[in-house]
Amino acid sequence: MNIAIIVAGGKGKRMHKRINKLFLLLNKEPIIYHTLNTFQNCKNINKIILVIRPEDRNKFESIVKSNKFDKIIKIVDGGLERQDSVYNGIKAIEKADNDDIILIHNAVNPFVDEATINNCISATKKYGAAVVGFPAKDTIKVIEDGFVKQTIDRRLLWQIQTPQAMKFFLAKKAFERAYADKFYGTDDVSLVERVGGSVKIVYCPRENIKITDPYDLAYANKMVNASKIGIGQDSHRFTSKKPLILGSVKISDKNGFEANSDGDVILHALFNALSTAIGDRSLGFYADKMFKEGVTESKKYLEFILNKVKERNYEISNVAIMLEGKKPKIDENIEKIKNALSKMLKMKKENIGIAATSGDELTEFGKGNGMQCFVGVSIK
Numbered sequence: 001m002n003i004a005i006i007v008a009g010g011k012g013k014r015m016h017k018r019i020n021k022l023f024l025l026l027n028k029e030p031i032i033y034h035t036l037n038t039f040q041n042c043k044n045i046n047k048i049i050l051v052i053r054p055e056d057r058n059k060f061e062s063i064v065k066s067n068k069f070d071k072i073i074k075i076v077d078g079g080l081e082r083q084d085s086v087y088n089g090i091k092a093i094e095k096a097d098n099d100d101i102i103l104i105h106n107a108v109n110p111f112v113d114e115a116t117i118n119n120c121i122s123a124t125k126k127y128g129a130a131v132v133g134f135p136a137k138d139t140i141k142v143i144e145d146g147f148v149k150q151t152i153d154r155r156l157l158w159q160i161q162t163p164q165a166m167k168f169f170l171a172k173k174a175f176e177r178a179y180a181d182k183f184y185g186t187d188d189v190s191l192v193e194r195v196g197g198s199v200k201i202v203y204c205p206r207e208n209i210k211i212t213d214p215y216d217l218a219y220a221n222k223m224v225n226a227s228k229i230g231i232g233q234d235s236h237r238f239t240s241k242k243p244l245i246l247g248s249v250k251i252s253d254k255n256g257f258e259a260n261s262d263g264d265v266i267l268h269a270l271f272n273a274l275s276t277a278i279g280d281r282s283l284g285f286y287a288d289k290m291f292k293e294g295v296t297e298s299k300k301y302l303e304f305i306l307n308k309v310k311e312r313n314y315e316i317s318n319v320a321i322m323l324e325g326k327k328p329k330i331d332e333n334i335e336k337i338k339n340a341l342s343k344m345l346k347m348k349k350e351n352i353g354i355a356a357t358s359g360d361e362l363t364e365f366g367k368g369n370g371m372q373c374f375v376g377v378s379i380k
Helices: 031-041 054-066 082-091 114-127 168-180 189-194 214-225 265-277 283-292 298-311 331-345
Strands: 002-008 047-052 072-077 101-106 129-135 140-144 147-152 158-167 200-203 228-239 244-246 249-252 316-324 352-357 370-379
Touching: 002 031, 002 082, 031 047, 031 054, 031 114, 047 054, 047 082, 054 072, 072 082, 082 101, 082 168, 101 114, 101 168, 114 129, 114 158, 114 200, 114 298, 129 189, 158 168, 158 189, 168 189, 228 265, 249 331, 265 283, 265 298, 265 316, 265 331, 265 370, 283 298, 298 331, 316 331, 331 352
Parallel strands: 002 047, 002 101, 047 072, 129 200, 316 352
Antiparallel strands: 101 158, 129 158, 140 147, 228 370, 244 249, 316 370
């Protein structure tokens, strides 16, 4: 079982607001909504314990109820320090097995994505504890009395974020030892380090920031509304042995594409566009393995990359498709293709554009020997 402890018990003094910063709006919803929504929708999270300030209980309970966050099994009061709040969350867990995984996450890190959570869980299963972060970009120096004492090798430094995870038995041991020694750490896995536990570092995107002050919140709102662009391409020769499939729509019973799969150049180019937008690999990297497993329908390829887009907490804003080929005539099939894509991508067909050209027969595609497709996407 995987149990998330969401720590929402801070005062947020550096935000300089009269209300808890977790109730400030990020893209028209409270910050806490975005964090809880990600863990609620993560398939690998079984239960959530929310740790709060007692004076904010009514507001938190209202958000949980109105959004039907039913994975939240308990809302418990926090302590004087963050470590006390985390420990209150651990003590609230009932009937846990030793190898159950506890993920501790700051509520003010609303951009954590499902892929990061899943990777953290996988690493913890194997090593006992894990923490997410990314390599430091800046040079770090140790200063004493106003002078540089030491320059630390940047290649050894990572900026740590949450979630931080550990198996239940290790969490109990680490926190109990810390309190016995009257030790307070700056993060959760430092307590595991003190008892000799191994902590695996797991890369997370730099978007997984902690919202601490007004600048962070302003930056976060810009980030939510910023778009990423992806470009994809694919091409295939025609063959008389297969039906012609474009955008998952059967155009004709013959003159399809020469490929291991159905050769759907639109879906293949769309895969590559989405993959480049999230910084992933091309279709070929995954398709050969899927083909060996018997997957030949391009819709399955698209489902695969759409799941990766969803795991990274992105949604598709626009899709632009450009086809090059002498045949078939595309105009009479555009609406069918747009309708099919609209259903697969779960977006309005008005945000999908399709155009075609013969290219004045300057290429093999323009001469009728195959078809080429370019796709551009924007995601946010």
